[in-house]
Amino acid sequence: MEKLxxxxxxxxxxxxxxxxxVFLIASLSSNAQITVAxxxxxxxxxxxxxxGGVTIISPTLICNPSAxxxxxxxxxxxxxxxxxxxxxxxxxxxxxxSGTTFIGISHPASMFADGAMLTDYHDAxxxxxxxxxxxxxxxxxxxxxxxxAAGDTIKFDYVFGSxxxxxxxxxxxxxxxxFLISGGVTSPLTSYPTPYNIARVPGTTIPVCINSVxxxxxxxxxxxxxGSPFCAYYIxxxxxxxxxxxxxxxxxxxxxxxxxCDTYHLKLGVADVGDDAYDSGVxxxxxxxxxxxxxxxxxxxxxxxxxxxxRLPSRAVCFLYSNSAxxxxxxxxxxxxxSCKRT
Numbered sequence: 001m002e003k004l005x006x007x008x009x010x011x012x013x014x015x016x017x018x019x020x021x022v023f024l025i026a027s028l029s030s031n032a033q034i035t036v037a038x039x040x041x042x043x044x045x046x047x048x049x050x051x052g053g054v055t056i057i058s059p060t061l062i063c064n065p066s067a068x069x070x071x072x073x074x075x076x077x078x079x080x081x082x083x084x085x086x087x088x089x090x091x092x093x094x095x096x097x098s099g100t101t102f103i104g105i106s107h108p109a110s111m112f113a114d115g116a117m118l119t120d121y122h123d124a125x126x127x128x129x130x131x132x133x134x135x136x137x138x139x140x141x142x143x144x145x146x147x148x149a150a151g152d153t154i155k156f157d158y159v160f161g162s163x164x165x166x167x168x169x170x171x172x173x174x175x176x177x178x179f180l181i182s183g184g185v186t187s188p189l190t191s192y193p194t195p196y197n198i199a200r201v202p203g204t205t206i207p208v209c210i211n212s213v214x215x216x217x218x219x220x221x222x223x224x225x226x227g228s229p230f231c232a233y234y235i236x237x238x239x240x241x242x243x244x245x246x247x248x249x250x251x252x253x254x255x256x257x258x259x260x261c262d263t264y265h266l267k268l269g270v271a272d273v274g275d276d277a278y279d280s281g282v283x284x285x286x287x288x289x290x291x292x293x294x295x296x297x298x299x300x301x302x303x304x305x306x307x308x309x310x311r312l313p314s315r316a317v318c319f320l321y322s323n324s325a326x327x328x329x330x331x332x333x334x335x336x337x338x339s340c341k342r343t
Contacts, residue, residue, distance in 0.1 A: 034071055034077055034105060034106040036069040036086060037070050038067075038068065045059070049084070049085060050147070053149060054148070060145065064119050068141055070083075081283055088281035090281070093106075102115050103244065108240065113279040123271055127176075138276035141271070142269035146266075151258075152258060157252070158251070158254060160177060160282045161237065161245035161280065161282075162281070163244070163246055164247075164278045165245070169214040169229070171220055173274040174274070176209045176210075177282045180196065181256050184264055208249060211223075234248075235249065235250060
């Protein structure tokens with residue numbers, strides 16, 4: 001009788017735990033998921049990036065509707081970026097065109113993302129980054145706008161991922177993206193007469209792309225510049241169950257010095273190169289108000305505060321604008337071309 005009673009308790013206990021197991025599995029799946037709201041306007045995408053202290057002017061978008069969006073990630077997402085915008089040369093969500101379904105980014109890497117039937121946009125500036133004809137870029141997605149910043153630096157945290165990895169690395173299918181800044185008149189140190197790409201391999205002038213950030217080897221990769229390819233910034237994502245791209249970069253930073261209140265133009269874009277197969281995408285972290293002074297060794301979380309450096313002559317103000325909350329301690333800037341300026 002006691003044995004029968006114990007068996008009944010085990011069965012009841014197991015039945016009681018079953019809903020908990022289901023809940024835990026569902027929670028893990030939810031935490032891992034990348035959720036995308038596609039087909040955003042240019043204004044919505046630019047505003048999602050800006051954070052406090054930045055004024056957006058005249059945003060435009062040339063992109064297939066399903067190839068752009070605002071995204072959020074779960075706690076165990078491989079991206080390392082919790083929210084922001086995504087620009088892609090394919091579809092960011094599952095999309096059916098003329099009876100053919102193209103999968104979005106939130107799928108296992110064992111699946112294949114190929115948006116070859118989307119409208120085939122080309123872009124001359126992205127082509128120039130690789131010295132390739134404009135017609136050799138495909139499925140381009142480009143967001144651009146003018147802006148004025150309250151501080152003297154802008155920064156983006158981003159991840160670049162692609163289906164080209166790893167099989168087509170070090171070939172002519174070198175999918176490209178760029179963050180191109182131009183404008184500014186106050187100082188030669190913070191003026192960009194021609195578009196200047198700030199999406200570069202840290203410590204180099206080499207653009208981040210398939211052939212510069214990979215662990216594969218070949219002449220097309222070494223031709224990108226000294227030290228290329230840079231395996232240290234590459235992540236093999238082939239075992240992922242939540243992000244379709246087979247490979248991606250670590251979280252990188254694009255940084256540029258600006259003069260407060262000057263008008264600049266920023267162009268963010270991604271495109272396939274060589275053909276319109278094998279999608280790529282760039283994930284850019286959304287903005288948050290934050291001022292930081294690299295020189296004064298103090299920091300504040302509120303955008304309306306500036307820092308006075310008392311050792312400088314009177315009315316000297318030192319401050320830096322950062323739109324990411326991920327680096328709230330002292331850190332090294334890759335491209336700090338400006339210093340504290342007298343007001």
